[in-house]
Amino acid sequence: MHLTAIFGRLKAVSEQQQVDGQATGGTESGRAGSSGPEQPGGGGHGASGERGHSGGDPVATLLVLGASGDLASRLLLPGLARLLVSDRNEGPGRHEHSRDGLRLVGAGAEDWDDDRWREVVTKAFAGAQEHGDDKGWAAACAVRDTSRYAKVDVTDPDALTALMASCEAPVAVYFALPPGITAKACEKLVGQQLPESTRLVMEKPFGSDEASAHQLNEVVAQLVPEEHVHRVDHFLGTSTVLNIFGVRFANRLFEPTWNASHVERVDVLYDEDLGLEGRARYYDKAGALKDMIQSHLLQVLAVLAMDAPAALDEREFRDRKAQVLRATRLAGTPAQASRRAVYTAGRMGDRDLPDYQAEDGVDPSRQTETLAEVVLHIDTWRWAGVPFRLRSGKGLGRARKEAVITFKPVPHLVAGLHGEARPTRLRLSFKPGVINLDLMVNAEGDPFDLEETTLTAQLGDSELPAYGEVLAGVLDGDPLLSVRGDTAEDCWRILAPVIAAWEADEVPLETYPAGSDGPEPTEAFPAV
Numbered sequence: 001m002h003l004t005a006i007f008g009r010l011k012a013v014s015e016q017q018q019v020d021g022q023a024t025g026g027t028e029s030g031r032a033g034s035s036g037p038e039q040p041g042g043g044g045h046g047a048s049g050e051r052g053h054s055g056g057d058p059v060a061t062l063l064v065l066g067a068s069g070d071l072a073s074r075l076l077l078p079g080l081a082r083l084l085v086s087d088r089n090e091g092p093g094r095h096e097h098s099r100d101g102l103r104l105v106g107a108g109a110e111d112w113d114d115d116r117w118r119e120v121v122t123k124a125f126a127g128a129q130e131h132g133d134d135k136g137w138a139a140a141c142a143v144r145d146t147s148r149y150a151k152v153d154v155t156d157p158d159a160l161t162a163l164m165a166s167c168e169a170p171v172a173v174y175f176a177l178p179p180g181i182t183a184k185a186c187e188k189l190v191g192q193q194l195p196e197s198t199r200l201v202m203e204k205p206f207g208s209d210e211a212s213a214h215q216l217n218e219v220v221a222q223l224v225p226e227e228h229v230h231r232v233d234h235f236l237g238t239s240t241v242l243n244i245f246g247v248r249f250a251n252r253l254f255e256p257t258w259n260a261s262h263v264e265r266v267d268v269l270y271d272e273d274l275g276l277e278g279r280a281r282y283y284d285k286a287g288a289l290k291d292m293i294q295s296h297l298l299q300v301l302a303v304l305a306m307d308a309p310a311a312l313d314e315r316e317f318r319d320r321k322a323q324v325l326r327a328t329r330l331a332g333t334p335a336q337a338s339r340r341a342v343y344t345a346g347r348m349g350d351r352d353l354p355d356y357q358a359e360d361g362v363d364p365s366r367q368t369e370t371l372a373e374v375v376l377h378i379d380t381w382r383w384a385g386v387p388f389r390l391r392s393g394k395g396l397g398r399a400r401k402e403a404v405i406t407f408k409p410v411p412h413l414v415a416g417l418h419g420e421a422r423p424t425r426l427r428l429s430f431k432p433g434v435i436n437l438d439l440m441v442n443a444e445g446d447p448f449d450l451e452e453t454t455l456t457a458q459l460g461d462s463e464l465p466a467y468g469e470v471l472a473g474v475l476d477g478d479p480l481l482s483v484r485g486d487t488a489e490d491c492w493r494i495l496a497p498v499i500a501a502w503e504a505d506e507v508p509l510e511t512y513p514a515g516s517d518g519p520e521p522t523e524a525f526p527a528v
């Protein structure tokens, strides 16, 4: 099922609840999303970001800082083009804002002119034409042809605010920049007058530990209200992650069993058959734990484990996610509940991968892991004692990207049924979008023998790629799918003991040949 379809169905409920909330004064309008002051003093933000409501004013200008970078050309601009050619302007979706008249401004340190920038935009937009009709493509072309470029030093607050002021408001400022530069640019903006209703869009990692994330939240809170901050986690924009809502909350079958009484364990796996792919400069400093688990997989865990929100609006949804993450902790000591490994030379598919530590740009003394696993517990009535294992690695033989919910065995197997009753497993595959339900049934031939079978539902292609979905939220002024400030801090807090133990070399760095299934399974880290 598509995200749009899910949202389409749930929208009516959400709107009704918002109406009810307004009528009864029931929206708790003082809830601060992040730590830090609730209403910033220094910035010139307007009051349009009403709390408890998804969606504010649609954005008039998308200002991309870091316009010449890889993120802009490879993900952002193609995602924008797909959004513009899609029929999302006309629903059924969460919002029905028209994006006619959207302005796109690229900015960066390069001495480019408008033509040079438009070449980049043209190239990045080209692939979207086949996904839309003539009207959609005309809308994308209009944005492309009116886009402009500005040279700017983003750490010069006067220059940056002057550029923002030259754009039609509301402006969404997308920091497609390394996190250190983004943080510096934000710090410099404190005390500056920002245009009305400015949105700030920031990529992962948000901070480098709990304290720095907290500090950055405090800086950002002085610039704009929390609802105007979009901390991007593109996994929240993938339809297959969002389809977890459909499975969980639109079926009577699963929700009553979605708890510690019936679930044995939950595994969230993101095994990639990719190597470094030229990203040593970034990846060797991050490693699998910070690159994937600290951000993406904890978000997936939150969506899998949260209580049902009353509505899919930013406050309800993000509150539910935050509750889960606040209750999440490592299931034991780092030595018991975390595992790290690095790939050695091997053959992955039809290519040879060198030893990770021999790759260009890798510093072997850093002991960076290319595979990380952690086991977490969620200390709530719903999940007490259930292990949630998160694992992600590169250089693996098989790309396996799925959440596996393993249910407990039946309490008693009826005498006379032969064979082993293996536990029911629900496997939600992120790529491709497939839902599998492994069940025991009576075998063909002998009706008293048991055998396992799998029911499979193939999910259709999503209308938008993840960055198209992320940008839809940004341009609609809806932070629903972005990470709230308190949650960004919690994700660092959860993994802090692991990071410290790995830095102190208290957990051995194991190895696995590239192209294999990773390190050998153990009791704490079993194969599923």
Ligand SMILES: O=P(O)(O)OC[C@H]1O[C@@H](O)[C@H](O)[C@@H](O)[C@@H]1O
Pocket (backbone or CB within 6 Å): 272, 291, 466
């Ligand atoms: O499968 P996707 O959508 O490309 O997401 C996975 C990627 O997510 C990125 O955020 C990580 O930096 C990459 O290392 C990873 O490969």
